Amino acid sequence: MSILWLRVALGCYAVGLLYVLLALSRTTELLNRVALHAAYLGMVFHFVSLAEAFLESGQMASVHNAESVLGFLIMVVFLLVYLVYQTTSPGIVVFPLVFLLTFVAATGEAPFLLTSASMRTGWLFAHIALIFTGYAALVLSFGASLLYLVEERALKSKQSSGRLSRLPALEVIDEIGFRSLLLGFPFMTLGLLAGTVMAQSTFGRVDLLDPKILLSILMWAVYLILLYTRWSVGWRGRRAAYLVASAFGFALIAWAANYFSAMHRFARS
């Protein structure tokens, strides 16, 4: 059943994706509203799907599918941004990504399951949930910085009218990106700490050379640099966008590193 709900959610996100494609040519209020409702609906089904998967397996850490959870969390952050700023503009980046994640989750083979009983602890759950929230915030921040670049270029080249005129103001986009970062950082940090604690208790050590761990630490470092430069010299725009992009890049590779990491190589059930 859970996979069915996920596919319904996927259908709703597809509407959002369509909105993005149309938004590149023109946007109307109606379109905005349709996309938003599709997103709400998609999230509801998505939540049902996740909840059902959780109940079925009856264990905290048996996340039905990592992509699915991440997709859901990104949507949550997107919606928070909408509630505060009344803009669906980040959707241009968020919808395609969420669609892709959900698509992989809904059509992929059997989900990753954690087999070792010792790993089914609250720590693991915390580790995953916190880091994923951090990822979601990072994704949104990345989206915002892309929008910032697009709009900055339009303003500099003096072509601010037309299709860009519906983007929120430059400073608002900047604020969305920065706040997402601020929100994501503590989650990311705590998530990594939880991972460390767990690794210590399970394996007795933390293998810093494990690709996934190494990449995650690199990502965290870039994250820290980002926040620091913003706080001390107010870096924004192009420079900040490069940093966010690199943090995002590390995050992506770290995500893919599941296949090479000794500690994170999950057995397929």
Added chain:
Amino acid sequence: MTFQLLGVNHKTAPVEVRERLAIPESRLPEALRRFMQHPGVEEGLILCTCNRVELLARTPNEGADLRGFLRDYWRVERSLVDPHLYEYREKDAIRHLFRVTSSLDSMVVGEAQILGQVKEAYATARAVGAVNSQMDQLLTRAFAVAKRVRTETAVGSSAVSVASVAVELAKKIFGALHGKQVYLVGAGKMTELAARHLLAHGASSIFVANRTYDRAVRLAQKFRGQAIEFSRLYETCDRADIIITSTGSPHAIFRREHGELFLSRRKNRPMFFIDIAVPRDVDPEINKLDGIFVYDMDDLQQAVASHVADRKTEAEKAEFIIDSEVERFQIRIQTLDIVPTIVSLQDHLETIRQAEMDRFRGRLGPLSPEQQLAIETLTRGIVNKIMHTPISTLKTAVRESEATTVVEIVRRLFNLGGTKKPGPGGEA
């Protein structure tokens, strides 16, 4: 029944003619009363703005001589106004009203004022009692159409003056302007105008620097701002988010190094330079710095021009909306128009039936209640069968814009009296 419109506007008449026809607001009610007394005018509205004078009336099918009223009321020569007049009827009058209300007929297409002016004219006409039934519906629909045009097209959304473009750009960069600081360099008329616009949109405080300190002080007082000695320009500029310059300096006074200095002091918070001086006060190189946006006079004027062009394309979309709305309104008003005809047709035949029944009652002799009922049913059935086709023809005719003709034919065939005030019963 038809709608009729007669008027002049900025396109058809020079200002000398328009001012000759203008009616001051205080005399509008009296003019409306006179208009209502004019033969053939059943409902009326007078719209008088600086760009147009228009008479709108509901008249009988054969129309009314609105030109005659115009000449009588204003006492103008036929030769003076006639070449400038336009007159529309029915569909065209409705379309014209919809276009005017939606600001498609305005000098600056999409400006918002006209809707308010039509609403005022409507309020006055209602107060006088000059607008009550069909015209009321027409005007209410016109306001709805204007709203639809405004929400479904971008015809009124872009700024079309230099000062409003500046405000729009500032909003594009900073979002809400609340709490933003504006710095005026040079105390000219244009800077003052732009500053006024920015303040009206929420910008908080103003600094003024000018080579002659006195003028800076005077301008600063106007806005309750702060005057600053010109020599302290560079040390104070980083406080401002928006800088408007218009000095007569032959060289740029803001160069790249200044921009870098400001940015580092401001922790890279964005800055917006509006350079309305010619020769320019701001070196275009500054625009290359991250976080500084420079617009000079040419850029602003180009934005204005492109917005005007945008409005034109949006206006074309609006015309489609108007077309469909005119169509819809006509069908509605014609449906209303056939209802009295159908009613009088029914009444007419019913009267005939009753009369014939009474006439033959004596010849039939005493009837049992069942027989009585049978005859009633029989005669009523015949009448209904006969009426069925004319009524359904009337109803379909409405959708084919020939309703007036069909209504007329039906009325003449059944001798139902004139179309002017079709009372129930008609002629029995």
